[in-house]
Every structure is written in structure tokens, then in C-alpha cells.
Amino acid sequence: MDKLSEIMAAKRQALAGSIRPVRNQELERLGQMQRQGGSFLKALARKDRLSVIAEIKRKSPSAGEIASATLDAVEQAREYVNAEADCLSILTDTDYFGGKLQDLWDVVEFLECHQRKTPCLRKDFMVHPVQVAEAAEAGARCILIIVRALENDEIKALRDAADIAGLDILYEIHEERELEKALRFDPKIIGVNNRDLKRFKTDLVVSEALIPQIPNGIIKVSESGIFDPEDATRARECGADAILVGEALMKAEDPEALMEAFHQA
Numbered sequence: 401m402d403k404l405s406e407i408m409a410a411k412r413q414a415l416a417g418s419i420r421p422v423r424n425q426e427l428e429r430l431g432q433m434q435r436q437g438g439s440f441l442k443a444l445a446r447k448d449r450l451s452v453i454a455e456i457k458r459k460s461p462s463a464g465e466i467a468s469a470t471l472d473a474v475e476q477a478r479e480y481v482n483a484e485a486d487c488l489s490i491l492t493d494t495d496y497f498g499g500k501l502q503d504l505w506d507v508v509e510f511l512e513c514h515q516r517k518t519p520c521l522r523k524d525f526m527v528h529p530v531q532v533a534e535a536a537e538a539g540a541r542c543i544l545i546i547v548r549a550l551e552n553d554e555i556k557a558l559r560d561a562a563d564i565a566g567l568d569i570l571y572e573i574h575e576e577r578e579l580e581k582a583l584r585f586d587p588k589i590i591g592v593n594n595r596d597l598k599r600f601k602t603d604l605v606v607s608e609a610l611i612p613q614i615p616n617g618i619i620k621v622s623e624s625g626i627f628d629p630e631d632a633t634r635a636r637e638c639g640a641d642a643i644l645v646g647e648a649l650m651k652a653e654d655p656e657a658l659m660e661a662f663h664q665a
């Protein structure tokens with residue numbers, strides 16, 4: 401079993417007790433609340449620079465500990481927002497990434513208090529609309545759908561729930577056949593994950609092979625393994641509108657300078 405399958409199985413087990421039918425009415429109500437932020441999609445669609453989704457990530461299966469388990473998500477968000485991140489990605493998985501749903505609540509509250517519109521992605525292993533409702537309630541503006549990890553009917557249920565709640569969707573792919581599968585769902589944003597979750601290796605060749613195949617009109621994101629401005633330039637040159645960066649920004653001595661260099665790539 402590869403790591404992604406292991407994580408998905410653990411997530412399904414952990415969620416089993418909280419699965420319940422999620423009514424459209426509830427999702428509509430959450431959509432009307434729209435607690436925070438501007439549109440995730442629009443924040444990625446800038447023509448003047450490469451957009452950056454900055455991830456709050458304490459640990460990961462591939463890197464181990466990236467930051468202290470006690471890292472304050474709000475302080476990290478403050479650094480990212482001051483550095484002009486276009487969007488934030490907040491890992492809410494606890495067991496493998498050391499995050500929690502409360503991080504999303506706290507960061508959104510911080511953004512609201514400071515009148516910042518930086519939209520947030522709830523980065524988690526989504527399997528059921530209950531998680532979409534949680535994301536909307538906490539103030540996320542986007543959810544992640546890992547195409548390879550889900551059956552078509554599961555993707556449809558998540559897509560329909562997100563649409564009703566007014567959330568954007570980042571469809572994540574790693575192989576050509578996953579692009580074909582993603583395109584059946586009329587995606588507005590597709591992320592190409594450069595990380596091979598069997599061997600944990602990242603290679604920007606994955607973005608270079610897949611991003612040019614994504615049809616025009618869809619926002620293209622290169623994810624994982626982007627460490628320096630040269631990597632960002634490679635992503636930009638193969639057609640990425642945005643990059644999603646975790647480890648490099650979490651560990652950067654000067655996140656503002658690195659963010660600026662990414663934007664200018």
C-alpha cells in the first residue's frame with residue numbers, strides 16, 4: 401500500500417463516526433455566510449505575476465518534522481500575509497501533518513480581524529461532504545480533491561457540495577490518466593503534484609509533462625518540491641499560473657524575500 405492509500409484509509413476510518421447526510425440547505429446557508437476572504441480562483445488568476453499558495457505545514461510523511469508541533473498557525477499566517485502570499489493552504493490533517501481544523505478557524509479569524517482577504521484552502525484528504533461543510537463553516541474558500549484517491553461518485557458528491565457552499569476546488573493530479581478523469585468534472589483549477597507518493601521523490605518534470613496538456617481556461621498550479629526561484633521559473637515556463645509551496649517557505653529565514661522571488665519568477 402502506498403502512503404496516499406494508507407492516509408486515505410486512515411482518514412476514512414477516523415471519519416466513520418462523524419459521517420451523516422449533509423443537506424443542500426445546510427451547504428447553502430454556509431455558502432451565504434461566506435465568512436472570509438476573496439475568491440480563491442481569482443487570487444490565482446493574476447496576469448502580472450506567478451501566484452503563490454503558501455502552506456502551513458508542521459510535518460509530513462516525506463520530510464518528517466518541518467516546524468515545531470507547537471507552531472502557532474496564526475503567526476505563520478501573519479508572516480505569509482505580510483509577505484503577500486496570494487492564498488494560504490492550511491493542512492488540517494493531524495496524524496500525518498500535525499495540523500487541525502482549529503488552525504483554519506484561527507487563521508480565518510485573524511484574517512477577518514485584520515481585514516485581509518487572502519483566501520484559504522482547507523488542505524486535507526477529503527472523502528465526504530461532511531468535510532466540505534466543516535471547511536465552509538471554518539471559512540475556507542477552497543477544498544482539495546485528490547483525483548487518484550477517489551471514485552467518480554465520491555468526487556461528484558464533493559464537487560456538488562463545494563459548488564452549493566460556494567467553495568472553489570483544487571483538483572490534484574499526478575499522472576496523465578488522472579487529468580482525463582479530472583476533466584470529466586469541469587474543473588476550474590487543476591494542481592499537478594510533483595511528488596511521487598510511492599517513492600516520496602519530487603520532480604518538476606511531472607509539471608513540465610502535464611501542465612501543457614491542461615486545457616486553456618483552467619488555472620494551473622504546480623505543487624510540491626518547489627524550493628528556489630529556479631524551480632518557480634521552471635513551473636512558470638511550463639505554463640503554471642501558480643505554485644503551492646510548503647516546506648521551503650516554512651523553513652525560509654526570510655519568507656518575504658523568497659515569496660518576492662517566487663512572484664517574480
Ligand SMILES: O=C(O)c1ccccc1NCC(=O)[C@H](O)[C@H](O)COP(=O)(O)O
Pocket residue numbers: 403404407455457460461462463593595597602623624625626644645646647648
Ligand atoms: O508532503 C508529503 O510528504 C505528502 C505525503 C503524502 C501525501 C501528501 C503529501 N503532501 C501534501 C502536499 O501536497 C504538499 O504538502 C504540498 O504540495 C507542498 O509541498 P512542499 O512544498 O514540497 O512542502
